[in-house]
Amino acid sequence: MNNAHRGWFAGTLFVALTVAVVAPPALAIPPDPNNAALLYYQSFLTLAQLDDAARDRIAAVARGDKAPDKQAREDIGKCAGAIEFAEAAVKVPACDWGVRYSRGFEALMPQMAQMRFLSFVLIADARIRAADGNYKGALERCLMTGTFARQIGDETFISYLVSVGVRDLEYKCMQDIVGRSAADAKLLQWLKDELAASDVVTLSPVRSLKNEMEIVSDLLRVDNVEKLARALAGTDPKKAAVIVRKADQKILERARGLYAERMSSALTIFSTPMPYEQAVAQLKQLRDFDPNDPSSQVVQAFIPGLDKIFSQKTAIETHANAIKAGIEVLLSRAKTGQLADALPSSLPGDAFSGKDFDYAKTKDGFTLRCPGRDLDVYRYEFKISK
Amino acid sequence: MKSTEDMEKFVADAKPHVTTGESMDKRVLQDSFAAMDEKCRVGLAPPSLIGGLKPTLRFAKLAVAAAVIIAIGVFLTRDRQEPSQPAPPQPAVQAPTAMLSMMSLRTTYQRGGWDALDRQFRDTLDQFGPVASGLSMRQLLEGPNGS
Numbered sequence: 001m002n003n004a005h006r007g008w009f010a011g012t013l014f015v016a017l018t019v020a021v022v023a024p025p026a027l028a029i030p031p032d033p034n035n036a037a038l039l040y041y042q043s044f045l046t047l048a049q050l051d052d053a054a055r056d057r058i059a060a061v062a063r064g065d066k067a068p069d070k071q072a073r074e075d076i077g078k079c080a081g082a083i084e085f086a087e088a089a090v091k092v093p094a095c096d097w098g099v100r101y102s103r104g105f106e107a108l109m110p111q112m113a114q115m116r117f118l119s120f121v122l123i124a125d126a127r128i129r130a131a132d133g134n135y136k137g138a139l140e141r142c143l144m145t146g147t148f149a150r151q152i153g154d155e156t157f158i159s160y161l162v163s164v165g166v167r168d169l170e171y172k173c174m175q176d177i178v179g180r181s182a183a184d185a186k187l188l189q190w191l192k193d194e195l196a197a198s199d200v201v202t203l204s205p206v207r208s209l210k211n212e213m214e215i216v217s218d219l220l221r222v223d224n225v226e227k228l229a230r231a232l233a234g235t236d237p238k239k240a241a242v243i244v245r246k247a248d249q250k251i252l253e254r255a256r257g258l259y260a261e262r263m264s265s266a267l268t269i270f271s272t273p274m275p276y277e278q279a280v281a282q283l284k285q286l287r288d289f290d291p292n293d294p295s296s297q298v299v300q301a302f303i304p305g306l307d308k309i310f311s312q313k314t315a316i317e318t319h320a321n322a323i324k325a326g327i328e329v330l331l332s333r334a335k336t337g338q339l340a341d342a343l344p345s346s347l348p349g350d351a352f353s354g355k356d357f358d359y360a361k362t363k364d365g366f367t368l369r370c371p372g373r374d375l376d377v378y379r380y381e382f383k384i385s386k
Numbered sequence: 387m388k389s390t391e392d393m394e395k396f397v398a399d400a401k402p403h404v405t406t407g408e409s410m411d412k413r414v415l416q417d418s419f420a421a422m423d424e425k426c427r428v429g430l431a432p433p434s435l436i437g438g439l440k441p442t443l444r445f446a447k448l449a450v451a452a453a454v455i456i457a458i459g460v461f462l463t464r465d466r467q468e469p470s471q472p473a474p475p476q477p478a479v480q481a482p483t484a485m486l487s488m489m490s491l492r493t494t495y496q497r498g499g500w501d502a503l504d505r506q507f508r509d510t511l512d513q514f515g516p517v518a519s520g521l522s523m524r525q526l527l528e529g530p531n532g533s
Contacts, residue, residue, distance in 0.1 A: 044515075049515070052512070055508070055511065104488075105487065105488045105489035105492070106487055106488070106489065107487065107488045108483055108486045108487055108488075109486055109487070109488055109491060110483075110486045110510065110514060112486075112491065112507060112510075113486075113506075113507035113508070113510035113511050113514075114511070114515075116504065116507045117507070117511055156488060157492060157495070158488060158491045158492065158495070158503075161495060161500065161503065165500065165504070231489050234484075234489075235484070304492060304495075304496065305495065305496050305499075308495075308499060312500070
């Protein structure tokens with residue numbers, strides 16, 4: 001080895017040793033999941049095996065129909081592991097539930113029922129915290145449930161609907177808690193900011209509509225006629241056989257055209273601002289079909305209850321707005337020391353009418369009501385603790 | 387001799403390979419009565435009660451006879467119908483997981499709205515879980531003897 005080679009060797013050795021000493025050691029353990037769904041699935045696995053009565057107790061507490069008693073606290077205590085996994089899951093931005101979309105309508109979605117139950121557990125836990133006077137902790141649990149609802153997603157109508165159901169539960173709980181923490185302006189301001197930040201991600205049935213269009217367009221092809229028959233006939237083999245026999249190229253092609261036309265109209269209605277009643281009337285019309293036309297009958301089976309979905313979309317937006325408006329009323333009360341006589345201006349309003357909520361002071365606090373709607377579901381009550 | 391339990395089992399099993407007929411019916415009836423007489427004779431009930439039970443026993447005999455005849459009649463009728471009438475097509479057995487499919491959930495919502503969907507979720511939990519093992523990593527690694 002000559003001097004040049006010796007120098008090169010020494011230099012290389014020096015660099016290698018330096019890197020080995022300076023560089024951080026390789027991680028000894030693999031990282032935690034970067035897909036929130038994996039943590040949620042573990043949460044579902046650790047939800048306690050509770051009987052009907054216990055599940056009903058949890059649901060009643062979550063809905064605010066029943067105060068959390070000792071038994072309900074014990075039930076929720078058994079779900080501590082599931083809650084811990086959910087706490088970790090909401091911190092992971094990406095969430096892929098692993099639905100096998102290639103199976104079309106035959107794709108199984110066992111996670112939906114578990115999601116619903118987990119939301120009851122989380123909100124029941126929030127109500128227990130509130131009952132113990134821990135309003136911040138309770139609101140944190142509500143916000144966490146809101147993140148969970150967004151992670152449920154809107155890839156399918158079912159996931160969208162479950163997400164709406166979970167948010168509704170979250171808002172009801174929040175509505176009950178904010179009145180109780182009315183004296184804490186700092187907490188109200190924090191909640192207002194958190195809600196504004198979470199508004200960045202919004203779910204919409206439009207995405208579900210687009211995905212369904214892909215699934216159904218694929219189904220309405222002669223190559224997939226057996227799959228189509230299974231989707232339409234379920235487990236009735238006679239009915240399935242009739243569909244396979246009768247569904248020819250011509251019928252399916254016409255059905256595809258008709259379906260695309262109706263769903264495109266639905267997409268336009270969902271995406272265009274217009275009065276609620278007008279949108280619902282137009283969506284209902286999309287489900288009018290000729291009973292004697294086989295293509296129409298096939299399409300009818302695949303057009304979802306668009307007006308119902310639109311109604312739920314509007315209702316959840318209205319509830320979200322009511323919470324935001326309610327917080328503003330309470331913040332104003334915290335500043336002035338008394339409830340305003342009229343609703344402060346520029347507040348989020350009723351999504352059904354596009355107008356401001358009807359505001360009324362009550363013995364215990366105040367109510368916000370959707371104008372022109374008498375049913376109690378359109379009335380949001382905020383009770384203020386003395 | 388067949389005991390009453392044997393007779394009941396015989397009727398319940400409805401053994402298809404047994405050729406039934408008038409003589410068979412008579413033999414079954416005789417066996418039934420003999421079994422009941424035997425039961426009373428060997429003193430399954432206190433002796434003082436046997437006398438009081440006699441009229442009831444007669445009714446019981448008639449009732450058992452009627453039940454056996456009806457049961458045999460039902461089986462014979464059914465057996466006779468089977469070869470001549472093809473069984474109606476049975477719906478394919480629905481896998482329990484069918485209630486979890488996207489189509490099933492969509493249809494439920496379509497028909498009954500959110501409340502119906504919520505009920506289906508509840509039924510799903512009844513059927514499939516959650517299944518909590520409640521086992522920690524340490525417990526999972528424990529040997530059968532807790533080591």
